[in-house]
Amino acid sequence: MDKTNITKQEQLEDVKELGAIERIIGVFISPKKVMKWLAKNPKILLPILISIIVPLITLVLNYSSFKEALMTAIESELASMGEVLTPENKGAIELFVVIGSIVGAVGTVLLDLLTISLILWGIIKIFKGKGDLTHYISIVSHAGLISLLVFVVISVVSSIRGEFNLDVSITSLAPVLPARWEDTFIYGVLSNIEIFNIWQYFVIAIGTSEVSCLGKGKSYAIVGIVYIAILLLAGIMQAI
Numbered sequence: 129m130d131k132t133n134i135t136k137q138e139q140l141e142d143v144k145e146l147g148a149i150e151r152i153i154g155v156f157i158s159p160k161k162v163m164k165w166l167a168k169n170p171k172i173l174l175p176i177l178i179s180i181i182v183p184l185i186t187l188v189l190n191y192s193s194f195k196e197a198l199m200t201a202i203e204s205e206l207a208s209m210g211e212v213l214t215p216e217n218k219g220a221i222e223l224f225v226v227i228g229s230i231v232g233a234v235g236t237v238l239l240d241l242l243t244i245s246l247i248l249w250g251i252i253k254i255f256k257g258k259g260d261l262t263h264y265i266s267i268v269s270h271a272g273l274i275s276l277l278v279f280v281v282i283s284v285v286s287s288i289r290g291e292f293n294l295d296v297s298i299t300s301l302a303p304v305l306p307a308r309w310e311d312t313f314i315y316g317v318l319s320n321i322e323i324f325n326i327w328q329y330f331v332i333a334i335g336t337s338e339v340s341c342l343g344k345g346k347s348y349a350i351v352g353i354v355y356i357a358i359l360l361l362a363g364i365m366q367a368i
Contacts, residue, residue, distance in 0.1 A: 163335035170266035183233045186279040193292035248354050257340030267335030274328040316366025317359045329355045
């Protein structure tokens with residue numbers, strides 16, 4: 129067993145117990161401490177629940193402006209196709225679209241979490257690193273709490289503007305592009321080059337280093353590869 133593995137195992141033997149609140153706050157202010165604890169005690173449920181609840185709370189707090197923005201977008205889309213939304217079916221469509229948006233938000237959180245975790249775990253295994261899928265889901269789900277800060281930004285911006293902003297890429301590089309680029313590969317890539325997203329992956333790298341026992345350099349490089357893969361995937365999905 130090499131020195132890196134021995135050192136990691138020794139560290140895991142003496143890790144201070146962390147409560148749920150300490151873990152959640154610690155992700156933002158002392159991520160190394162939290163990730164070291166998660167390497168020994170992987171937890172999944174709480175961060176996933178928070179990641180689902182926060183977007184829903186954002187929608188509830190901004191429900192009126194959210195519904196108005198959503199219906200305006202739908203009416204504009206229908207108008208571009210030569211269709212008109214009649215009063216008779218407007219109510220049913222409103223209900224369907226709002227429920228669909230909520231379900232979609234929850235589904236997106238879970239899909240993103242699983243996709244990132246699987247890619248990360250797969251690459252780690254190629255390099256003979258330690259940790260099972262549960263460890264990496266735990267790391268990614270806790271680090272993902274950082275990206276929820278974008279919903280705070282969305283709420284603040286929406287409050288200032290007086291209308292709900294549907295664009296979750298508001299803190300990314302995507303807004304620098306012209307509107308006509310929205311359905312392009314480059315827009316999808318730039319929408320994920322975002323301040324909270326980068327911070328999230330930095331914390332994922334810390335956790336990967338603690339769990340995999342591959343060393344900081346290799347762990348950070350692997351997470352960098354995962355980030356690039358997610359950027360490319362986002363670009364492809366945006367262009368489809």
